[in-house]
Amino acid sequence: MLRAVVLTVALTAGLVAPAGAAPAHCPSVIQGSGPSIHPEGVAYDAVRGRFLIGSVTHGTVSVVGPDHRAVTLVDDPRLVTTMGLAVDHRRGRVLVTNADLGRGDRTSPETRNQLAGLGIYDLRTGRALHYLDLGALIPDTQNFANDVALGPDGTAYVTDSLAGAVYRVTTDGRADVLVRDPGLAGAVGSGWGLNGIVHTPHGLVGALSAKGSLVRIPLWGPEKFQLVSVDAPIGKPDGLLVRPGNRMLAVDNTAANRVVELRSTDSWRSAVVTASTPWADKAPTTLAATHCGPYALAGRLDVLLGGGRSDEFVLRRLS
Numbered sequence: 001m002l003r004a005v006v007l008t009v010a011l012t013a014g015l016v017a018p019a020g021a022a023p024a025h026c027p028s029v030i031q032g033s034g035p036s037i038h039p040e041g042v043a044y045d046a047v048r049g050r051f052l053i054g055s056v057t058h059g060t061v062s063v064v065g066p067d068h069r070a071v072t073l074v075d076d077p078r079l080v081t082t083m084g085l086a087v088d089h090r091r092g093r094v095l096v097t098n099a100d101l102g103r104g105d106r107t108s109p110e111t112r113n114q115l116a117g118l119g120i121y122d123l124r125t126g127r128a129l130h131y132l133d134l135g136a137l138i139p140d141t142q143n144f145a146n147d148v149a150l151g152p153d154g155t156a157y158v159t160d161s162l163a164g165a166v167y168r169v170t171t172d173g174r175a176d177v178l179v180r181d182p183g184l185a186g187a188v189g190s191g192w193g194l195n196g197i198v199h200t201p202h203g204l205v206g207a208l209s210a211k212g213s214l215v216r217i218p219l220w221g222p223e224k225f226q227l228v229s230v231d232a233p234i235g236k237p238d239g240l241l242v243r244p245g246n247r248m249l250a251v252d253n254t255a256a257n258r259v260v261e262l263r264s265t266d267s268w269r270s271a272v273v274t275a276s277t278p279w280a281d282k283a284p285t286t287l288a289a290t291h292c293g294p295y296a297l298a299g300r301l302d303v304l305l306g307g308g309r310s311d312e313f314v315l316r317r318l319s
Contacts, residue, residue, distance in 0.1 A: 026292030030315040034062060034070030038103075039299040039313050041147070041239075043085035043094065044288040045123060051288065051315060052094060053297065054082030056304060057104050061085065061096055061121065064315070073126040076119055080106045084147030084196075084286075088154055091171065092123045095156055097145035103304055113188055116143035116160050118169055132175050134158060134167045142188065147239070147286075149199045151219075157204055159194040161186050166194065166204065166217060179217055179225055186210045196240040196286060198248065202267035207237035207250060214240075214250070216268045229270040234260050239286020241294055247274070249294060249318070251284050259284070259296055259318060281314045294318045 032053075037060075039053035051064040052073065059079035062070035073094075074082075080100040087094055098117035100107055116135035121128055135143035142162040149157045154171040157178065164185025168178040184206075186193035191210035198205050204217040205228065212235060214228035235252030237260070242248055248271070250260045261275035281298035288295055295317050300310040 026290075026317060028317050028319065030064065030068050030295075032064055032068045032070060032313045032315060033311050034313065035311055036309040037062065037070050037299070037313065038301060038304045038310070039070075039297060040081075040285050040301060041083050041085040041096070042286060042288045042295070042297040042315070043087045044290045044295075045087050045089075045094075046291065047089055047123075049291070051290075051295075052085055052087065053299070053313070054085055054096060056081050056083075056101055056299070056301065057309075059098070059104055059106055061094060061126065070313075074119070074121045074128075075126075076121075076128055076131070077106070078117065078131055079119055080104045080111055080115060082119075083145065084158075086148045086150045086156065087123060088150055089123075091154055093129065094121050094123045095119070095148050095150070096121070097148050097158055099144045099146065101144075113142045113144060113162060116145035116158070116163070116167070118145065118148065118156065118158055118167070118175075130173050132169060132173065134160070134169075134175055135163075137167065137175065137177050138163045138165055138180065141185075144192075146192065146194065147196045149197045149204065151199045157197055157199065159197045159206060161192040161194055161209075162188070164193045166197070166206070178219075181225070184208065184215065184225070191236065195238050196250075198240045198242045200242055200248075200268060205240065205248065205268050207240055209236040209238060212236055214262075214268070214271070226269070228264075228268055230262065230273065231271075232273040234262070234273065238284075239296075241287040241289060243289075243294070249287055251279075251286055251296060253283050253285060257282065257284070259287070277318065279316070281316060284316075287318075292317060
């Protein structure tokens with residue numbers, strides 16, 4: 001009986017499904033709670049079977065506990081609005097982008113829409129390992145570090161939605177600007193530029209929200225970035241998630257409120273929309289891959305941006 005109870009708790013809290021387990025063993029919905037936490041980014045720690053979430057308001061990184069409550073792991077005073085998250089299992093790190101949306105406890109006139117940072121922390125303890133002021137690399141514009149993707153060698157790639165840039169950060173903490181172009185930039189009040197980003201075997205693919213497009217960013221050779229030709233509208237893509245079989249998921253959190261699946265047969269020069277799933281939760285932002293399949297996060301940003309606060313967030317499995 002004790003063994004059965006322990007197994008049930010592990011599956012409910014950590015989503016560590018046994019080999020060959022069907023999705024029925026995994027919760028379809030996790031109704032989370034945390035005091036006005038409003039997470040925008042999510043990652044999954046597959047070693048410990050747990051979700052990690054950021055906070056637009058508190059600038060923290062939290063673990064979603066067995067009771068679905070957010071438990072703070074990282075509370076670094078340098079962090080204002082924690083956006084994208086990435087877990088580096090090989091090196092035991094969690095990487096988090098730092099920006100200032102103007103809704104945080106630590107917001108200031110000096111940092112609002114002027115902040116692009118990357119914090120790196122111990123995945124087990126939350127201890128600070130390194131912090132990089134990426135915005136200092138582009139000091140002549142507004143900055144907003146949005147999402148982060150990891151390459152197989154641990155190199156991090158961070159989008160700056162306002163500067164229209166992707167920063168590259170090596171595992172030893174060296175940072176440079178991989179690409180910057182006005183065509184990749186957004187403007188406050190008129191839509192984000194580069195938003196979500198993923199690493200694929202063919203280079204980077206980013207969500208260019210303001211243009212309702214995806215963009216392919218090569219990591220080698222003379223080829224420049226190019227818009228991905230898509231056969232159907234995908235709204236204003238936010239978070240992205242790579243899936244097996246040259247597939248990708250994109251969150252469209254416009255009025256359509258859906259998750260779109262795309263597939264490419266030419267290294268993401270073009271793609272076709274293969275599925276469009278209406279989403280039950282308002283304002284989903286991004287996705288995380290787990291042993292149970294992809295989950296999308298909705299951190300009630302609709303409430304926050306409307307002037308309110310909520311203690312609720314939802315992680316819903318894509319069936």
